[in-house]
Amino acid sequence: MAQASIANSEFDRDTAVTLREEGVYDAELSAGWTIFGAVNGGYLLAVVGRALGDALPHPDPFSVSAHYLSASGPGRAVIRVQTVRSGRTLSTGQASLFQYTEDGTEVERIRVLASYGDLDALSDDVRTTAKPPAIPPIEHCLGSEDGPAPIPGSAAITERLRLKLDPATCGWAVGAPSGKGEMRAWFELADGRDADPVSLLLAVDALPPTAFELGIKGWVPTVELTTHVRCRPAPGPLRVSIVTRNLAGGFLEEDAEIWDSADRLVAQSRQLALVPRG
Amino acid sequence: MAQASIANSEFDRDTAVTLREEGVYDAELSAGWTIFGAVNGGYLLAVVGRALGDALPHPDPFSVSAHYLSASGPGRAVIRVQTVRSGRTLSTGQASLFQYTEDGTEVERIRVLASYGDLDALSDDVRTTAKPPAIPPIEHCLGSEDGPAPIPGSAAITERLRLKLDPATCGWAVGAPSGKGEMRAWFELADGRDADPVSLLLAVDALPPTAFELGIKGWVPTVELTTHVRCRPAPGPLRVSIVTRNLAGGFLEEDAEIWDSADRLVAQSRQLALVPRG
Numbered sequence: 067m068a069q070a071s072i073a074n075s076e077f078d079r080d081t082a083v084t085l086r087e088e089g090v091y092d093a094e095l096s097a098g099w100t101i102f103g104a105v106n107g108g109y110l111l112a113v114v115g116r117a118l119g120d121a122l123p124h125p126d127p128f129s130v131s132a133h134y135l136s137a138s139g140p141g142r143a144v145i146r147v148q149t150v151r152s153g154r155t156l157s158t159g160q161a162s163l164f165q166y167t168e169d170g171t172e173v174e175r176i177r178v179l180a181s182y183g184d185l186d187a188l189s190d191d192v193r194t195t196a197k198p199p200a201i202p203p204i205e206h207c208l209g210s211e212d213g214p215a216p217i218p219g220s221a222a223i224t225e226r227l228r229l230k231l232d233p234a235t236c237g238w239a240v241g242a243p244s245g246k247g248e249m250r251a252w253f254e255l256a257d258g259r260d261a262d263p264v265s266l267l268l269a270v271d272a273l274p275p276t277a278f279e280l281g282i283k284g285w286v287p288t289v290e291l292t293t294h295v296r297c298r299p300a301p302g303p304l305r306v307s308i309v310t311r312n313l314a315g316g317f318l319e320e321d322a323e324i325w326d327s328a329d330r331l332v333a334q335s336r337q338l339a340l341v342p343r344g
Numbered sequence: 345m346a347q348a349s350i351a352n353s354e355f356d357r358d359t360a361v362t363l364r365e366e367g368v369y370d371a372e373l374s375a376g377w378t379i380f381g382a383v384n385g386g387y388l389l390a391v392v393g394r395a396l397g398d399a400l401p402h403p404d405p406f407s408v409s410a411h412y413l414s415a416s417g418p419g420r421a422v423i424r425v426q427t428v429r430s431g432r433t434l435s436t437g438q439a440s441l442f443q444y445t446e447d448g449t450e451v452e453r454i455r456v457l458a459s460y461g462d463l464d465a466l467s468d469d470v471r472t473t474a475k476p477p478a479i480p481p482i483e484h485c486l487g488s489e490d491g492p493a494p495i496p497g498s499a500a501i502t503e504r505l506r507l508k509l510d511p512a513t514c515g516w517a518v519g520a521p522s523g524k525g526e527m528r529a530w531f532e533l534a535d536g537r538d539a540d541p542v543s544l545l546l547a548v549d550a551l552p553p554t555a556f557e558l559g560i561k562g563w564v565p566t567v568e569l570t571t572h573v574r575c576r577p578a579p580g581p582l583r584v585s586i587v588t589r590n591l592a593g594g595f596l597e598e599d600a601e602i603w604d605s606a607d608r609l610v611a612q613s614r615q616l617a618l619v620p621r622g
Contacts, residue, residue, distance in 0.1 A: 128595075129568035129616045131409035133436050133457045135429045150455055151413045155618070156567065158411050160455070177428055177438070179411045179457050181567050181616075188593030193558070195525065196589040247473065280471070289434065289459050290407035292570045294616045296592055311474035312609050314574055315466030317406075319612060331590050334597060336614055338407045338459075338572045340433070 075259040076226065077268070081109070083117045089147045091117040095165075097140035101221040105138040107176075107288045108271030109223070114145055114161050114178050115264045121147040122157045124182040126263045131179045131292040138165060138175045156183045185263060185298040198325045199307035201232045204252045208236055227272060228254040228303075238278035247276040247310030247318070254303045261299040261326070269306055270322045270335035276310040277318060277341060284342035289317070291337035302327030316341050353537040354504065355546070359387070361395045367425045369395040373443075375418035379499040383416035385454075385566045386549030387501070392423055392439050392456050393542045399425040400435045402460040404541045409457045409570040416443060416453045434461045463541060463576040476603045477585035479510045482530045486514055505550060506532040506581075516556035525554040525588030525596070530581045539577040539604070547584055548600045548613035554588040555596060555619060562620035567595070569615035580605030594619050 080098060083091040099109035115127050143165050150158040158181045164172040201207070207230035232250035237243045253269050255261075261269070270293050275286040305325045310318050318341055324333040358376060361369040377387035393405050421443050428436040436459045442450040479485070485508035510528035515521045531547050533539075539547070548571050553564040583603045588596050596619055602611040 129411070131411070131457060131568060131570055133407070133409070133428075133459055135436060150411075150452065158413060158455070174428070177436070177457055179409060179455055179568075181411055185593075188595075191594065192592040194590040194592060290409060290457075290570065290572070292409055292568065292614065294568070294595075294597060294614075296590060296595065296597075312472040312574060312612070314470040314472060314609070315463075316469065317466075317572075317574065319572060319574075331592070334590070334614070336570065336572075336612070 075255070076257045077255050077259055077265060081112045081116050081264065083113065083120065083145060085120065089121060091120070091145040091147065093143045093145060095138060095140050095143050097222060098226055099223050100140060101223055102285060103139070104285070105140060106223050106272065107134060107291065108268040110138055110163065110176055111267040111271070111291065112264050114163050114176065115267045117145040117147050118159050118161050118180050118182060119264065122149060122159045122182045123152050124157045124184050126183055126185045127180060127267060127293070127295050128156060128183040129181045129292065129294050130267060131290070133177050133290050134288045135174050135176060142166060144172070156181045185295065194331060196323070196331050198329055199250050199305055199323065201250045201252070201305055201307070204230050204303060206233070207231055207252055208233055223272065226256050228256050229273065235279055243279045243281045245280065247280050247313065249273045249276045249279060249308045251306050252303045253306045260301040261304055263295045263298060266295055266299065266324055266333040267293055269304055269324055270333060271337070273306055273308055276308050276320055280310070280313060282341060286339045286341065289338045289340060291335060293333055293335040295333050297330045297332045299326040299332045300328040300330065313341060353533070354535045355533050355537055355543060359390045359394050359542065361391065361398065361423060363398065367399060369398070369423040369425065371421045371423060373416060373418050373421050375500060376504055377501050378418060379501055380563060381417070382563070383418060384501050384550065385412060385569065386546040388416055388441065388454055389545040389549070389569065390542050392441050392454065393545045395423040395425050396437050396439050396458050396460060397542065400427060400437045400460045401430050402435045402462050404461055404463045405458055405545065405571070405573050406434060406461045407459045407570065407572050408545060409568070411455050411568050412566045413452050413454060420444060422450070434459045463573070472609060474601070474609050476607055477528050477583055477601065479528045479530070479583055479585070482508050482581060484511070485509055485530055486511055501550065504534050506534050507551065513557055521557045521559045523558065525558050525591065527551045527554045527557060527586045529584050531584045532581045538579045539582055541573045541576060544573055544577065544602055544611040545571055547582055547602055548611060549615070551584055551586055554586050554598055558588070558591060560619060564617045564619065567616045567618060569613060571611055571613040573611050575608045575610045577604040577610045578606040578608065591619060
């Protein structure tokens, strides 16, 4: 499939922000990135990440910490950005995304602290003991088009992604969850656009929740999500691996790693999420 | 040794904050918690955590994300706290800690977003696959008093802690780093005060940097540190395990886990840090 350019990428179009005045950006959250009617938290973060990248002196997200305050819906949004500190290597910013009630009152959806830098300025020094996730070849993994839908059909976001799940983490889709808090997938944007640092903010939160493989159904709302982008991703499909080790007291963590086609660890994230009751 | 009560705990005394007016707290950063003259980032976070716990309707830190802006020194500080959202289960706040230049200008040291809740209100449901770290009994681990100082003597903070390092992660102290990005220790406050949720914010950042075991010397400044407190710690010594898997492009992550004497995973944290050059 031909790669999308910026002009025809639905991801770029749907995460676009427009400068209204210094530090204030308008955006339109697209209904295309919803799950059960709520806007996906990773997509939301990518929209905020675009505004931060425009406002800060450095272009790339290095560390982005988001606290989720209320569920977002499709429609108009405004992002207010503050530059907290401008340094040589890194700059730090703060951003909030608001939507509107019927009478026009602003309601805050997400608040973000972020440190931005320049990924192209990093040294080539790599000393890692991390290993890419064990995931079968993409042709042996399962998408929503492969029979018993591994991703609920009610999620519009499935049409925006080429998500191919490891069959070992698909048990939940046929009523046989593995009992392990693991989810692995090949990830590409459906429009064929290659991954960039901002799209990694989407990718860390775009797989079905690990809770599904623990036999838990329903929405698992994110409390906090921090993503570290460690390297500019190479073209080609990404591998995303998410692990939950501790479900306790009604909360769980999701630890995500993203690896690119050059076998580089390009992003790490952790989120704290609320387990649905019952 | 007798346990310290709140009245005679140096940790409580040195992290105390005084309400000046709504949302504004005064503090005095103690020289007792410095490393090479800079105030330890975990101690700093505990001071901010105290202010947030006072200002927010919920008492306990659940998820605390901190971006470090400039190095702190001992002396006067002011913490400005904003309540972002008050919910039933969680409330979210933002805090900044400032110090002063010679002419009295405020300089921001750290900015924090945090979600607070009530740890005592959590269900007893625990389903974890996480295992406590493999660390020898405390009597086989090494403190600064045990011969070739495993912790630099120039760090005042070593006198505030009863830190006993796993000999397997002490090679750096005798010029023979293991080459593995691992650091493990038994952790107690030297004043004998039992751990509580706020002291966990210190404990996640109180061990020698994993970089030492990778053969890297010097200060490893924190860019961002997020801590999730998952359970109120039981009395007794904590076990802290820190792992670095990816050192790349001049940055590394430190993933910390803290386990209590009841074998519960009480905190998880991850930080992104800058690797010193050369």
